[in-house]
Amino acid sequence: MTFASTPIPSRTEYVLESIKHAILTGGLTPGQALVETELAGQLGVSKTPVREALKTLAGSGLVVMSRYKGATVRMVDATMAHEVCDVRLLLEPEALRRSVAGGVSFEAAQDALDRADEAADAAERSLENRAFHRALYLPCGNPLLSRMLDELRDQAALVSTAAWATHPSWEREAGEHREILQLAVAGKADAAAKALHSHIASFVSRAFPESTSDTP
Incomplete structure (x- = not known):
């Protein structure tokens, strides 16, 4: 999957909006694992802004953080x-x-x-x-x-x-x-x-x- 590389002032905000957009348009599907290293490579950033973005998305209910499974897109039932x-x-x-x-x-x-x-x-x-x-x-x-x-x-x-x-x-x-x-x-x-x-x-x-x- 490719992400649009639109330059914006905050790298973390860019990562956050990119992942959110992919989730809400079906590019990242419910239950899909969100691997920090993979997302960082696709977005051209380090793991730190990815980690922060995933925490924010977990707070908004789009991502589930698990001690054993890591981060995944929230399942919808x-x-x-x-x-x-x-x-x-x-x-x-x-x-x-x-x-x-x-x-x-x-x-x-x-x-x-x-x-x-x-x-x-x-x-x-x-x-x-x-x-x-x-x-x-x-x-x-x-x-x-x-x-x-x-x-x-x-x-x-x-x-x-x-x-x-x-x-x-x-x-x-x-x-x-x-x-x-x-x-x-x-x-x-x-x-x-x-x-x-x-x-x-x-x-x-x-x-x-x-x-x-x-x-x-």
């Missing part, structure tokens, strides 16, 4: 997917409702939708999906709420990447995105929030159906 989406369902629709009530234009969300429609591959489409959702909640007027959703955003993207690998449903979700944005632009705060809630809930239930084998 139904439990993890539903936990992430449960938190999103609690926070994201309310953030959108507040954004709409604040009278924002949602130009950034429309731009993300347009770029997603023109995406050359699933990796690019996944990145624009993240950008769309962030453009909905970022102008909510509560910086703490925005930061909480930002902290969850990488795990949410990992869930989407894993789901799309086996259930490529982005065309359906793109249609739902357009409906949500149309309601938001029209100033229908409650309806937009309800549509977003349905969008998130239906995605996780389709991609990660919970087992009912133990249900009497």
